[in-house]
Amino acid sequence: MFGLMPRSEARPFALMRREFDTLFDRFFGSWPLVDLPKLLDYPVWGLNMEETDKEVVVRAEAPGFEVGDFEVQLTGELLLITAAHKPVKGKEGNVEVRAAEMKRYVTVPPGIDPAKVEAFYRNGVLEVHLPKTPEAAGRRIEVKV
Secondary structure: OOHHOHHOOHHHHHHHHHHHHHHHEEEEEEOHHHHHHHHHHHHOOOOOEEEEEEEEEEEEEEEOOOHEEEEEEEOOOHHHHHHEEOOOOOOOOOOEEEEEEEEEEEEOOOOEOOOHHHHEEEEEEEEEEEEHHEEEHHOOOOOOO
């Protein structure tokens, strides 16, 4: 029976795959490859968050920035870290340093004391220390037998 079918119809799974490919191409277009060069140029931060009994420490890798390029905001339980610098023009009007902007949102645990938050930038790593309030720090409870 399959010998009587046209060659393209002889493989039903190949036909189904081709139909799904057509459907996805119509729906998504060539996404995400349209902006692939733009995505490759966009800097990505390595981000690490550690929690101890007394504080939460957020470390973000952000090489190539200066201390004045950063803006750190804490609103409730949302920490926003932004870094941006403008292009620097050389003697002949050529751009020597490209503009760069990076932005990250981090949800921190409740009980952070916003008055004591500190941020440090050393060796391309931004470190934000978020101390906990005494109530949020908790206490150790001994387990008895």
